[in-house]
Amino acid sequence: MAIGDHNASSSGALGRAERIAEERRKLPDQPGVYLFYGKDDELLYVGKARSIKKRIASHFSGGEPRLTSRIERIDTLVTNSEAEALLTEQSFIKRHRPRFNIRLRDDKSYPYVAVSLDEDYPRVYFTREKHRAHRAYFGPFSSAKRLRETLDLLGKLFQFRTCEGVEPGRRSGSPCLDYYIKRCGAPCVGHVSQEEYRRNIDAIIDFLSGRYRQVEKEQEAKMAEAADAEEFERAVIYRDRLKAIRSLFERQRVAGGTVGTADLIGVAVEGADANAQVFQVRDGILAERQSFYLDNEGERDVAEVTEEFIGQYYSASPSMPRTIIVGSYLRDRAPVIAEALSERRGTAVAVHAAERGDKRRLRELAERNAQLALDQDRLRREHRRARRVESLSSLAEVLGMEELPVRIEGFDISTIGGEHTVASMVVFEGGAPKKSDYRRFKVRGDLREPGDQGPDDFASMEEVLGRRLNRYFEQNDLSPHDGKRDESFASLPSLIMIDGGKGQLAAGMRALRPFADLGVTIVSLAKREEEVFVPGCVEPIELPRGSEGNQLLQRVRDEAHRFAIEHHRGRRDRAMTGSVLDELKGVGPARKRALLRHFGSPERFLAASREELESVPGLPGKLGREIHEQLHRIG
Numbered sequence: 001m002a003i004g005d006h007n008a009s010s011s012g013a014l015g016r017a018e019r020i021a022e023e024r025r026k027l028p029d030q031p032g033v034y035l036f037y038g039k040d041d042e043l044l045y046v047g048k049a050r051s052i053k054k055r056i057a058s059h060f061s062g063g064e065p066r067l068t069s070r071i072e073r074i075d076t077l078v079t080n081s082e083a084e085a086l087l088t089e090q091s092f093i094k095r096h097r098p099r100f101n102i103r104l105r106d107d108k109s110y111p112y113v114a115v116s117l118d119e120d121y122p123r124v125y126f127t128r129e130k131h132r133a134h135r136a137y138f139g140p141f142s143s144a145k146r147l148r149e150t151l152d153l154l155g156k157l158f159q160f161r162t163c164e165g166v167e168p169g170r171r172s173g174s175p176c177l178d179y180y181i182k183r184c185g186a187p188c189v190g191h192v193s194q195e196e197y198r199r200n201i202d203a204i205i206d207f208l209s210g211r212y213r214q215v216e217k218e219q220e221a222k223m224a225e226a227a228d229a230e231e232f233e234r235a236v237i238y239r240d241r242l243k244a245i246r247s248l249f250e251r252q253r254v255a256g257g258t259v260g261t262a263d264l265i266g267v268a269v270e271g272a273d274a275n276a277q278v279f280q281v282r283d284g285i286l287a288e289r290q291s292f293y294l295d296n297e298g299e300r301d302v303a304e305v306t307e308e309f310i311g312q313y314y315s316a317s318p319s320m321p322r323t324i325i326v327g328s329y330l331r332d333r334a335p336v337i338a339e340a341l342s343e344r345r346g347t348a349v350a351v352h353a354a355e356r357g358d359k360r361r362l363r364e365l366a367e368r369n370a371q372l373a374l375d376q377d378r379l380r381r382e383h384r385r386a387r388r389v390e391s392l393s394s395l396a397e398v399l400g401m402e403e404l405p406v407r408i409e410g411f412d413i414s415t416i417g418g419e420h421t422v423a424s425m426v427v428f429e430g431g432a433p434k435k436s437d438y439r440r441f442k443v444r445g446d447l448r449e450p451g452d453q454g455p456d457d458f459a460s461m462e463e464v465l466g467r468r469l470n471r472y473f474e475q476n477d478l479s480p481h482d483g484k485r486d487e488s489f490a491s492l493p494s495l496i497m498i499d500g501g502k503g504q505l506a507a508g509m510r511a512l513r514p515f516a517d518l519g520v521t522i523v524s525l526a527k528r529e530e531e532v533f534v535p536g537c538v539e540p541i542e543l544p545r546g547s548e549g550n551q552l553l554q555r556v557r558d559e560a561h562r563f564a565i566e567h568h569r570g571r572r573d574r575a576m577t578g579s580v581l582d583e584l585k586g587v588g589p590a591r592k593r594a595l596l597r598h599f600g601s602p603e604r605f606l607a608a609s610r611e612e613l614e615s616v617p618g619l620p621g622k623l624g625r626e627i628h629e630q631l632h633r634i635g
């Protein structure tokens with residue numbers, strides 16, 4: 001760096017420091033939320049405080065250069081109380097997901113049980129959404145498998161219907177198999193009254209809400225009532241239910257029985273990683289145990305991580321108990337957290353730092369589980385890194401590369417009869433997918449001969465790889481700070497893998513000769529025999545089938561194939577359904593997406609019955625009937 005550049009850089013940093021210092025002098029000494037912004041107005045961190053001025057001062061005096069060195073400006077929002085600040089902080093985090101706040105590592109949607117209370121005969125079903133009105137939601141569950149096991153048990157005990165649609169039953173008017181295997185009472189043919197069916201649904205809601213003792217007492221009362229009326233067959237049914245419920249409860253009952261109903265939260269922190277465990281105890285029974293991996297890029301301590309996790313967890317969870325047990329490190333913060341959660345729940349919530357008895361024992365068990373989960377996660381990641389290095393080394397050795405193929409790009413073509421031909425580019429860095437760098441291409445057919453009906457695979461591959469090469473040189477003519485720069489196309493790959501055999505490789509080499517001159521290795525992988533071809537060799541090279549290198553190439557090829565098919569299917573579906581959906585009255589862009597998402601394919605949508613259209617989530621039943629009429633009128 002030249003002396004002039006160095007002085008300019010130093011003066012810029014000094015100007016930023018002076019500007020931040022001036023902003024800090026004007027900060028309010030009141031409760032509220034503060035926001036740290038970095039370059040390009042990126043929101044880095046959201047925090048809350050009893051005194052905004054003092055809390056921000058602790059950031060700059062507490063040795064947090066990873067965060068403070070990036071701050072370009074500070075915004076604040078004053079609130080009436082610290083509890084209100086906590087709720088406001090969580091709304092900002094949920095909306096913007098700042099990189100230095102605690103974040104769930106896997107941003108997946110967790111499964112829930114939903115009960116359709118808006119129907120005469122409610123359904124109980126698996127879902128990952130929880131926004132529909134007049135539906136009761138329970139969860140989230142730790143895994144889809146655990147939820148399905150719960151639904152299976154509830155089906156055996158309370159026999160709810162599994163048929164879709166607002167009304168129970170089939171067109172044939174006869175009960176389905178569920179009735180004959182005692183999984184449904186067959187309300188569709190009147191074998192169970194609406195009142196009896198709703199009592200079963202109420203029992204399911206009590207069960208899912210954790211009111212286990214109430215469920216047990218109700219089953220006892222029903223058994224006694226049936227026995228007194230000498231309805232012994234019905235009494236046997238309630239007796240068997242009672243045995244199954246008690247057997248389940250005994251396996252999950254918490255020793256001591258003094259915990260009652262509470263959530264016990266344990267957190268473990270190691271550097272930039274953290275894990276939170278939530279033990280949900282209902283009526284003295286361990287109903288659910290959940291594990292959450294957290295990104296802790298700001299390397300916050302266990303108290304800050306736990307407090308922020310509690311806010312995020314209960315902002316997403318549809319249920320919250322009256323008692324929450326935390327570690328002693330949150331004793332001073334417990335009243336503020338309780339006040340914020342009480343406001344969110346609408347009734348009083350107590351947050352305790354348990355130090356003795358069963359509550360302390362279970363909370364410590366949650367903390368040990370959190371530490372164990374962190375240790376296991378670290379070992380898994382180390383094992384995966386070792387395997388990736390081994391696979392990259394294996395490839396480099398067999399292909400004669402001087403360096404490890406750190407960046408691998410895979411290309412594939414997808415078409416059916418020359419229609420909607422598309423291509424995919426997937427990227428693996430360090431042996432792992434880098435999905436942010438994936439790109440799609442619509443094949444134009446620039447290389448077709450006159451009279452050709454459609455582009456062939458060779459011409460399509462040559463066209464797409466030529467466009468990839470051109471984008472590389474175009475992107476590198478742009479400034480790194482140019483907003484139009486695409487870092488994926490601007491990166492030079494170490495290895496390019498083409499899906500196909502010698503023909504596809506030859507087509508690729510015609511387009512990628514400048515890349516080869518820059519040292520990029522180019523190979524193709526044939527599907528049938530998993531043969532690897534390289535330029536200049538008639539025969540495939542020897543790459544043991546079970547080797548790490550071969551498996552990595554297959555993963556790249558399979559991912560490129562999946563991504564290409566997904567793109568092709570999307571274009572084909574839009575072409576097939578666009579004209580029909582555009583003609584339907586009352587169906588805008590959002591409802592069009594909801595219909596396709598629900599049915600999965602255009603064929604399934606066009607073949608849907610009136611009842612199926614009426615039951616589409618987010619679609620009014622009346623509109624479903626109108627769509628069915630319009631489809632049949634259109635033909």
